[in-house]
Amino acid sequence: MNRQAAADNPIRRNRxxxxxxxxxxxxxxxxxxxxxxxxxxxxxAADGVIELAVAVGVVxxxxxxxxxxxxxxxxxWIAPALSLMVLMVVYPIVYTVYVSFTNFGDGNLLTKQQVxxxxxxxxxxxxxxxxxxxxxxxxxxxxYALWLTDRNxxxxxxxxxxGEFEAVESVAAGADLPAEYRGYQLLGRREALQAAREAxxxxxxxxxxxxxxxxxxxxxxxxxxxxxxxxxxxILDMETGSLYRAVYEYGRDETTGEPYQTGQFVNDQGxxxxxxxxxxxxxxxxxxxxxxxxIRGPLIRIFLWTIxxxxxxxxxxxxxxxxxxxxxxxxxxxxxxxxxxxxxxxWAIPGLISVAVWRGxxxxxxxxxxxxxxxxxxxxxxxxxDPGWAKLGILLVNLWLGxxxxxxxxxxxxxxxxxxxxxxxxxxxxxxxxxxxxxTLPLLLVAVGPLLIASFTFNFNNFTIIEAxxxxxxxxKEAGNLPAGHxxxxxxxxxxxxxxxxxxxxxxxxSAITIVIFAMVACVTLLQYRLTKGWExxxxxx
Amino acid sequence: MSSPAHKRKRSRYTVAQNAQLAxxxxxxxxxxxxxxxxIIWVASAALNPAQSMVTQSIIPPLPEVRVVYAKEPGTLLxxxxxxxxxxxxxxxxxxxVEVAGKEKExxxxxxxxxxxxxxxxxxxxxxxAALYDISSSYFINFDTLLNTPRKPFLRWMFNSCVIASLSxxxxxxxxxxxxxxxxxxxxxxxxxxLVLILLVQVFxxxxxxxxxxxxxxxxxxxxxxxxxxxxxxxxxxxxxxxMGINIWLMKGFFDSVPRDIDESALVDGASHWQVYWYLIFPxxxxxxxxxxxxxxxxxxxxxxxxxxxLRDKDTWTLMVGLWQYISANFAQDWGVxxxxxxxxxxxxxxxxxxxxxxxxxxxxxGAVKG
Numbered sequence: 001m002n003r004q005a006a007a008d009n010p011i012r013r014n015r016x017x018x019x020x021x022x023x024x025x026x027x028x029x030x031x032x033x034x035x036x037x038x039x040x041x042x043x044x045a046a047d048g049v050i051e052l053a054v055a056v057g058v059v060x061x062x063x064x065x066x067x068x069x070x071x072x073x074x075x076x077w078i079a080p081a082l083s084l085m086v087l088m089v090v091y092p093i094v095y096t097v098y099v100s101f102t103n104f105g106d107g108n109l110l111t112k113q114q115v116x117x118x119x120x121x122x123x124x125x126x127x128x129x130x131x132x133x134x135x136x137x138x139x140x141x142x143x144y145a146l147w148l149t150d151r152n153x154x155x156x157x158x159x160x161x162x163g164e165f166e167a168v169e170s171v172a173a174g175a176d177l178p179a180e181y182r183g184y185q186l187l188g189r190r191e192a193l194q195a196a197r198e199a200x201x202x203x204x205x206x207x208x209x210x211x212x213x214x215x216x217x218x219x220x221x222x223x224x225x226x227x228x229x230x231x232x233x234x235i236l237d238m239e240t241g242s243l244y245r246a247v248y249e250y251g252r253d254e255t256t257g258e259p260y261q262t263g264q265f266v267n268d269q270g271x272x273x274x275x276x277x278x279x280x281x282x283x284x285x286x287x288x289x290x291x292x293x294x295i296r297g298p299l300i301r302i303f304l305w306t307i308x309x310x311x312x313x314x315x316x317x318x319x320x321x322x323x324x325x326x327x328x329x330x331x332x333x334x335x336x337x338x339x340x341x342x343x344x345x346x347w348a349i350p351g352l353i354s355v356a357v358w359r360g361x362x363x364x365x366x367x368x369x370x371x372x373x374x375x376x377x378x379x380x381x382x383x384x385x386d387p388g389w390a391k392l393g394i395l396l397v398n399l400w401l402g403x404x405x406x407x408x409x410x411x412x413x414x415x416x417x418x419x420x421x422x423x424x425x426x427x428x429x430x431x432x433x434x435x436x437x438x439x440t441l442p443l444l445l446v447a448v449g450p451l452l453i454a455s456f457t458f459n460f461n462n463f464t465i466i467e468a469x470x471x472x473x474x475x476x477k478e479a480g481n482l483p484a485g486h487x488x489x490x491x492x493x494x495x496x497x498x499x500x501x502x503x504x505x506x507x508x509x510x511s512a513i514t515i516v517i518f519a520m521v522a523c524v525t526l527l528q529y530r531l532t533k534g535w536e537x538x539x540x541x542x
Numbered sequence: 543m544s545s546p547a548h549k550r551k552r553s554r555y556t557v558a559q560n561a562q563l564a565x566x567x568x569x570x571x572x573x574x575x576x577x578x579x580x581i582i583w584v585a586s587a588a589l590n591p592a593q594s595m596v597t598q599s600i601i602p603p604l605p606e607v608r609v610v611y612a613k614e615p616g617t618l619l620x621x622x623x624x625x626x627x628x629x630x631x632x633x634x635x636x637x638x639v640e641v642a643g644k645e646k647e648x649x650x651x652x653x654x655x656x657x658x659x660x661x662x663x664x665x666x667x668x669x670x671a672a673l674y675d676i677s678s679s680y681f682i683n684f685d686t687l688l689n690t691p692r693k694p695f696l697r698w699m700f701n702s703c704v705i706a707s708l709s710x711x712x713x714x715x716x717x718x719x720x721x722x723x724x725x726x727x728x729x730x731x732x733x734x735x736l737v738l739i740l741l742v743q744v745f746x747x748x749x750x751x752x753x754x755x756x757x758x759x760x761x762x763x764x765x766x767x768x769x770x771x772x773x774x775x776x777x778x779x780x781x782x783x784x785m786g787i788n789i790w791l792m793k794g795f796f797d798s799v800p801r802d803i804d805e806s807a808l809v810d811g812a813s814h815w816q817v818y819w820y821l822i823f824p825x826x827x828x829x830x831x832x833x834x835x836x837x838x839x840x841x842x843x844x845x846x847x848x849x850x851x852l853r854d855k856d857t858w859t860l861m862v863g864l865w866q867y868i869s870a871n872f873a874q875d876w877g878v879x880x881x882x883x884x885x886x887x888x889x890x891x892x893x894x895x896x897x898x899x900x901x902x903x904x905x906x907x908g909a910v911k912g
């Protein structure tokens with residue numbers, strides 16, 4: 001803690017009596033916040049979402065420390081922003097990092113416990129198990145019961161409710177089914193269909209005499225088929241005696257070279273149970289960038305296009321914006337304000353709408369741009385079919401969207417360049433190009449440089465334009481069944497992997513790509529920060 | 543290029559300067575055409591009663607409508623109207639089709655638009671009463687947009703405005719506090735924290751969607767108004783995501799306010815709270831406006847998060863709703879989309895055009911001061 005911080009410490013100052021009141025209000029507010037946070041932590045933990053409970057806990061502890069320690073007075077002002085960021089930004093990042101090391105995705109959506117619970121509901125008829133014909137009954141409360149007929153033993157009758165099983169003595173073997181038995185009514189044909197569907201999920205009878213419905217005609221002493229054994233971490237199939245071991249690690253079959261499926265229960269024959277579980281697979285998602293042909297090739301091309309797209313977008317928008325800004329500097333232009341207002345309109349239109357409109361205008365067959373080109377006797381370019389033209393189309397649309405921003409920014413920056421510098425340059429005999437190159441541009445770049453880099457990172461993740469233009473299309477053939485397109489940038493590709501239709505979701509792989517994007521953008525941002533230290537320091541009134 | 547040099551010779555201009563001016567004006571006019579072309583196109587689509595892009599021309603033709611009524615039982619009722627003409631009152635249209643009982647009529651009017659030039663209607667129309675109007679209004683798309691209960695456009699617009707304004711206010715308040723601290727206090731880890739905020743902020747929020755989705759789902763189980771499918775939950779995401787860059791933007795501006803002002807106030811015994819509220823806050827109002835506007839517009843325009851978080855039509859925001867008009871491959875309705883786009887773009891358009899000076903000032907001030 002340096003001396004200045006000590007001077008900022010409010011306790012050192014003489015403030016008078018309101019301090020007590022202020023302290024009281026602070027503690028009261030803090031207590032309320034803590035109570036609320038404790039409630040949240042409790043309910044989240046009770047729901048089994050430990051990670052979220054931890055996140056809330058970390059924020060709460062942080063807020064308390066900041067507010068109770070005088071030395072951290074400055075941080076109190078930042079505490080609300082920090083809390084929000086930890087919960088809504090940092091926590092999702094940590095979660096994404098975690099997911100990138102798992103196989104989370106379609107087929108592996110549930111935790112192992114959940115999968116075991118689901119699998120354990122499967123039943124089978126053990127050898128020598130009794131089979132009955134059945135009819136369904138229901139009582140006033142809506143509980144179902146089964147009337148069971150043992151065909152083998154001369155149509156002996158049994159009655160099974162949820163939790164009870166009894167041999168029926170009061171009705172003679174072979175007699176008609178009673179319309180009512182022990183408060184349960186025999187259901188009519190139509191109701192019975194609906195009831196049977198619900199009752200299929202239920203277990204009737206007692207623990208010794210479990211009865212389940214196995215089909216339209218059969219019910220019987222069905223037993224749990226798949227039993228999880230914690231000591232071997234495997235599931236035993238009671239019917240076949242086959243043991244399915246839980247596989248977590250990624251690996252390859254030594255003979256075929258085929259990759260194992262991770263997060264599955266696998267037996268010695270290599271068969272898997274139908275539901276997989278979420279498992280940590282180490283760095284496998286990252287390795288697959290290099291390892292997997294369907295991922296590697298497209299990913300490299302997508303990466304290069306992402307860089308190219310971002311650089312080209314920044315350059316074109318900045319160049320055009322600066323060009324217009326320079327023109328607008330001429331005070332003699334009539335209706336300058338009107339021109340400027342009209343020129344920034346593209347910036348003011350919501351991006352999604354603009355891109356959608358451009359998509360309609362560039363349409364090869366019907367779009368107005370194509371029609372105009374056709375009117376000149378030329379063949380309109382295939383803006384959505386040919387990869388090259390699609391990329392050009394996107395850059396054109398992005399130019400339209402982006403130049404007003406740089407026009408405004410450059411106008412402001414140009415106005416801030418002192419006129420006497422130009423006068424001095426003119427005295428020295430500099431022409432307009434020299435003045436532009438050696439005076440305007442360097443001074444401009446000091447001011448606008450950070451915004452250029454910010455624009456680069458913005459475009460690096462400019463999902464809206466890619467998605468709204470053509471959803472990343474045209475599709476890349478070499479991507480196999482992965483959803484990669486020629487105009488996809490990294491973020492849109494990752495988004496499609498995670499939420500895309502058709503192939504199913506692979507959150508793990510998408511998260512791994514996200515981490516890569518994050519790493520790169522973070523590096524650029526850090527570089528920007530290092531390069532433009534002046535950005536922060538020179539403007540400071542220290 | 544132009545330079546402030548001309549100020550010295552304002553009284554007389556050379557031929558070269560006049561030629562330059564003429565060239566500049568020509569370039570600007572071309573630029574305006576480039577800038578406005580898509581907007582004119584969308585306005586034209588909005589006013590065009592035909593729904594598809596096929597009949598696009600910049601000035602849409604107003605359909606010529608002629609209605610011939612049947613006079614006696616057994617005669618044919620004929621309605622002549624150009625393709626793409628909008629037929630109103632679809633309820634009566636259904637009645638008409640039922641009475642006529644012919645497949646042909648059904649096909650002739652599809653989705654309420656005339657598809658064949660002539661619609662022959664059967665003998666049931668003895669009365670000759672006009673059972674439906676064929677509209678010849680330029681505003682039929684707006685009418686459809688505002689009066690389709692299945693697609694409550696005004697509701698979406700309202701949702702968007704509420705979400706965007708509340709988020710913007712919250713972002714401004716919270717980030718202004720932080721910016722004050724970063725600008726005025728010198729504390730251990732200040733620089734690192736700033737860089738950290740900057741770095742964390744560039745994480746693509748879009749791809750943390752799984753985590754955010756699961757989190758909101760969980761929160762919603764206990765605090766219903768902050769869960770999935772609620773404006774509150776979405777606002778929470780927007781506010782959390784709006785911290786980093788705006789803290790930086792604001793801090794840059796706060797730095798440009800001379801420290802002497804608050805130093806002297808502090809020496810006179812003012813508290814930091816007083817300095818902040820009475821001295822700094824009024825001075826930084828321009829940047830507060832800028833951050834507020836940028837946050838409002840950014841939130842108003844956001845689409846992906848909203849589409850994932852909001853499932854019920856009634857909770858949708860404008861962008862999610864508008865996208866529905868053109869996302870379906872076989873039912874794109876550019877006319878209604880255009881009408882919605884024009885109305886939907888009005889708030890941000892108005893804000894930008896009215897406050898362009900402040901926005902430019904706020905965006906560049908911090909940086910340019912150096």
